[in-house]
Amino acid sequence: MQSATAWLQETTRSWIPSPTQFDGARGHRTEIEKKLDAKLGIFRMFEIGSLRHGTGIYHHSDADYLVSLKGSQPISPWTALNNVKAALQERFPYTTIVVRQPAVVCRFNDGDVEVVPGYITPSGYSIPDPTGGWMITHPEEHNTWVNDVNRNLDGAAKKLARQVKIWKYQRNVPVSSCYLEMRAAKHIDGESSYNPVWDLYLTFRKLQTAQLGAMNDPTGLGSRFTATSSDASRLDALSKLNTAVSRAEKAKDYYRNDDHVSAIGQLKLLLGV
Template identity: 65%
Template structure:
């Protein structure tokens, strides 16, 4: 028979940091979980090259950065197109969508700026079409028009900050994304990742509960305003695709700040059960 008192004691003795670590580990994908989605890369690349012309196609996004979220992240690729950049990014996105739809007629393919999303039965692939610039690439801005991006340089920036804090930047970015998905917050994953890295870039050390709270609070105090590219190379990073989404995200962010701060205070005082309750509210667990 199970000893209910012993089980209860074990639960009560769990530290808040152990709970947060377990949650982060749970949503960290294994190296093989996206193999099915990635298996479509070659056929996508061949189709785009044959019909639109490609300079290159390479992996970007959270999986490439090591901040992907199990059950939520996709396999993401930037497709550098040949030819003349059209006036409207919608022209580019629709061309890519139509080209891929003809190749995969039984697959649902939709435009979700800045990407063309291919919902294969065994995994989702996001193709971000772009045109090469003198430096970086021109891609569709999630809000409107074109924006310049430097995905390779952004990846290096995150990696450098992450190394400075022994993995803290990617851990913090992943936790912000877990909050986004589990609380259904309409905010850009890229924005969260760059905010996490930018925050820790200015810190001398990484403290999980302090930095989770501070990263959330800084975004709230900034009203989820677009942020400058911390590399100084590209366009500003927007947080949300519309004003209504920004207001929704801000409302949820305000509650998150309060809960993260309470969790921080309880954890600092050694009141782990109370801290865990606040973390459960924060992450909707």
């Protein structure tokens, strides 16, 4: 009989994107970079997001880039977003390109590419805040922090981050994947041991206790991480989170009583797999 822990770990691995899955989407990078530099002027363009962090989800994660624009930062982030969209639409006239704050999304046939416009500041990059206005971020330092945490407990931080992201996508929860990743890593950062079933429950419980409130940047460098982009999204996410906590707690209790069949049943309901 398969244990609940073994099932959860096996399921987590099955959602890891293949090394070549996003090669097509990434193949557009050079043309995107050339066009934005010619049209708007850029300092650099580099990969960010879950694929870069090693926490991407099969069929859901995009190829994400931050493009550092030259010139003065406009008052409204929509100016930068619309300028990037217009430039890319000019280069790719037959591709659907939309603004999904904080990014411009290019829906190529071989995969989506998200381009986040940013401006260099004395500390990090200023990028559009999903809730409005601008925010400061340090994506490279965040990646380093997650990697440092992940070195402990046999890579638990990224395993746990991937599990809560599976829940997000399978249960259509309108919550930031970056927020979930940081919350998962923060949980592991305070633990001395790792049990997949228990720690999944504890992470959902902490999210519920925090009521999906904004999270301080664990590096101490940037703006706070927000979970949702609107009050309506937050209410929807909280409702689904309450259900998740109930299922995760039942899975944990069944697991503790060595009823692995029932524990796996609750984990399947939790993750929507």
